[in-house]
Amino acid sequence: MNIAQLSGRGVEITDPLRGYVDEKLSRLDRFNGDITSARVTLTVRDVKNAARRNRVEVQINVPHGIIRAEETHADMYAAIDKASDVLERQLRKFKTRLLKQRQEGAPQPQPGPAELAAQTAEDDAELQPEIVRQKQFEMRPMTPQDAVFQMEALGHDFYVFKNMDTDSCGVVYRRKDGHYGLIEPK
Numbered sequence: 001m002n003i004a005q006l007s008g009r010g011v012e013i014t015d016p017l018r019g020y021v022d023e024k025l026s027r028l029d030r031f032n033g034d035i036t037s038a039r040v041t042l043t044v045r046d047v048k049n050a051a052r053r054n055r056v057e058v059q060i061n062v063p064h065g066i067i068r069a070e071e072t073h074a075d076m077y078a079a080i081d082k083a084s085d086v087l088e089r090q091l092r093k094f095k096t097r098l099l100k101q102r103q104e105g106a107p108q109p110q111p112g113p114a115e116l117a118a119q120t121a122e123d124d125a126e127l128q129p130e131i132v133r134q135k136q137f138e139m140r141p142m143t144p145q146d147a148v149f150q151m152e153a154l155g156h157d158f159y160v161f162k163n164m165d166t167d168s169c170g171v172v173y174r175r176k177d178g179h180y181g182l183i184e185p186k
Contacts, residue, residue, distance in 0.1 A: 010044040011054075011076070017042070020077060022152040024084040028060070028091055042076060060091075066092055070176065113130045137168070144182050149173045 006013055021040055029035060036112060043055040054076040061068040069086040073079035091175040105142035141148070151159035151172055158173040163184065 002036055005039045006042075007040070008042045008044075011042050013042065017076070021080060024080055024089075025058070025060075026139060027084070035060055036060055044076070053179075054079045056080050057084050058087060062091075062094065065094060067094060072176075141167075144170060144172055148180050 010108065011017075021042075025038055025040070025065050038061070039059045041057040043057070045053055045055065052136060053072070053074055055070065055072045056076070056079040058068065058167070065184060067087060067090045069077050069083045071082035071086060072081060088128065109139070137164040139160065141162045144161075147159050147161040147170070148150045151157075151174070158171055160169065162168070163170045168185055173181045175181050
């Protein structure tokens with residue numbers, strides 16, 4: 001795998017640390033050999049909760065998508081391990097989804113009763129996400145700050161709104177670090 005960027009915030013990137021990151025990420029090639037690049041950011045924060053002191057952010061670029069993981073732990077190496085595990089699960093799902101899409105394009109023989117009985121409920125849930133609730137609401141024009149206040153008042157983790165400044169749809173969300181994010185179309 002080609003690591004395009006390994007950077008540190010508040011931490012020195014030593015050769016052993018770089019080698020550990022390379023080793024963990026090179027294992028991901030077995031799940032998707034088409035990984036084009038990866039960006040890894042290691043951060044050490046001065047926080048009261050020592051368990052959340054070290055943060056690892058990884059973004060992997062693959063054809064037709066981006067896989068991302070962010071994990072924290074008291075030990076930097078353990079945070080790297082956790083992020084690697086998350087990426088492994090996401091790449092496995094991504095690869096399964098791509099293979100299923102390719103197979104759906106080609107004619108397939110119909111499975112017999114034995115094959116249908118062998119399929120597990122876990123595989124079905126992993127391959128076919130299900131929308132379990134649908135909601136409609138009126139989008140009133142507001143500023144992103146007003147949307148944050150509305151989100152907090154409702155106790156939600158995100159809020160969809162119409163930005164009165166740009167006249168486009170936007171989403172504000174609560175980040176893991178306690179701050180807020182804004183997503184808007186280009």
